[in-house]
Amino acid sequence: MDMQFKRKSTTTIFGCVFALFLPKICFAEKICTVPSEPVTIKENNTDDTVVVHINTTTKDVTLNLTENPGNAFYLRGSELIAKKGLDFETLSSPEELTVQVRCNKTGFRSNTLIVIVRVENINDNTPSFGQSEYTLNVNELTPVNTSIGLIEAIDDDSEVLYYSIEPTLNRYFRLETMYTPNILVNKVLDYDVLQQVKLILYAQDTPLPSQHAPMPSQPSERSFTATATITVNIKDIDNRPPWFQPCTRVTSGNAKICLSLGYRGRVNLTEKQDGALQLQPGPVYARDGDKSRNEEISYKIVRGNEDNIFQIDENSGNISMLKPADIAGPISLLVLASQVLNRDQFATTSVIIDVMKKSRNPPRFEKERYEGYVYISSGPENMVLRDRTTNRPFRVRARDEDFASGINPDIRYEVQYSSYVNITTDGFILLKKAVRTDSFALQLRAVDVSTGESGTAALSVLVIPSAGVQSPDESFRAGDMALLGFVMAALLVLCLIVIGYLISRVKKGNPDAFKLSEVSIFSSKLMFRVMLEVYSAP
Secondary structure (H helix, E strand, O other): OHHHHHHHHHHHHHHHHHHHHHHHHHHHHHOEEOOOOOEEEEOOOOOOEEEEEOEEOOOOOEEEEEEOHHHOEEEEOOEEEEOOOOOHHHOOOOOOEEEEEEEEOOOOOOEEEEEEEEEEOOOOOOOEEOOOEEEEEEEOOOOOOOEEEEOOEEOOOOOOOEEEEEOOOOOOEEEOOOOOOEEEEOOOOOOOOOOEEEEEEEEEOOOOOOOOOOOOOOOOOOOOEEEEEEEEEEEOOOOOOEEEOOOEEEEEOOEEEEEOOOEEEEEEOOOOOOOOOOOEOOOOOEEEOOOOOOOOEEEEEEEOOOOOOEEEOOOOOOEEEOOOOOOOEEEEEEEEEEEOOOOOOEEEEEEEEEEEOOOOOOOEEOOOEEEEEEEOOOOOOOEOEOOOOOOOEOEOOEEOOOOOOOOOOOEEEEEEOOOOEEEOOOOEEEEOOOOOOOEEEEEEEEEEOOOOOEEEEEEEEEEEOOOOOOOHHHOOOHHHHHHHHHHHHHHHHHHHHHHHHHHHHHHOOOOOHHHHHHHHHHHHHHHHHHHHHHHHOO
16 A cells, blocks of 8 residues: 555656646757758858848747758858858769757756758859860771770769760761760771871750750750860771782772782883883883882792893882793783782783894885865865865875785784874874864874884875865966967957958859858857856866
């Protein structure tokens, strides 16, 4: 019983004490309050910005800051104030700042208020590259989609960056994605075509509106852009063999080839020619197919010189004779050109040497000078004529005394120093265009294509009026007219004598007078007809 009594007494006393202090405790909690949710403030706020208002329901309350991160806040009455502008990027814990305020009042229990301040990050920093200029080197045959460099920018705002590259129509390089500035090869490179490319890389902290130069996605939204200049140097690599010159370039896919038709020369049978042989279209010569490398080339005859008639200079490529050739006909040599430092890079070509019997006589024209004629109305494809009076075509021939018949089948005709005519293989001269002059001259050349020997002749061409048109220089001369007058006078005198004789016989009554008169009339008609034909003649 005593124990139960004691417990009841203790409970009653504790209840009374709790009842006595409960109003004060509850009142202390209510006199200082702050919002339970975090308070947000934008970075770069102005000084003395109100962060939060502390609610007090009674007077004479004392407020003290017990935790002030970065000493960034102070109390002004019942307001928590930002002492300075807050920079999100420099805060040690930028997500949330915990501020503690102690609330005191005499006779009341102290209370600590916790204010959670969140600093809102805004776009206030420009992206930046580590350098303003970059230089990248890439070999010309780097495979497509190969990376040649990753160049990233940084942004203190820790935002996503968007990248683009200019020129946007660049065919040779591209970015992996707009978020990854990994520069990739977009097309096979060729040093002969392209040695260097200039690119501009953009980094922007707002989405790109298009594939053109970076711009803010919205006019009211702040946007910052960084740029870097990238110089890409294309490096020439040893990927082509020597090319014999001259040659014709052809393309097969991405490969470039230079085709040579080879070389040709001639030597005389049983004669050793001194010095380098003269070849067509020129001496044996090859250069490095890689434009800028210019590797040293060496030469070698690899086939066709079994009798050791010829030799080739290893450095220059000049071919010369070691001894005479004793059999007529062509000798076909295969010449190899290879790089001195890389024998795997090589090319071959043919050199054909024609061994000819020696010529003793060059071609010769039948005359040293010729004269031809064309009508003033003649045009293209009309022939030059051999004389004024006929339409027989003009023709030249050249003889070669090395042949019994004088006819050398290897003779070819050429026209020199004239744009008016061509010459056929048979020696006929044809106009190429209408002639606008009184005459023109040219030189004919007959070439023995097997020996290279030649002969020449001159040709003068006169332009004459068309057939049926009288030329001024064909009109009657003064002497012709005098002779005609003399003949006419003699006929007139003869006629007068005949007429006088007839008259005298008529008077004497001669019956034959009528016959004589007929003769006189006939003579008169004859004289008239002669005069008519003379004057009507061209």
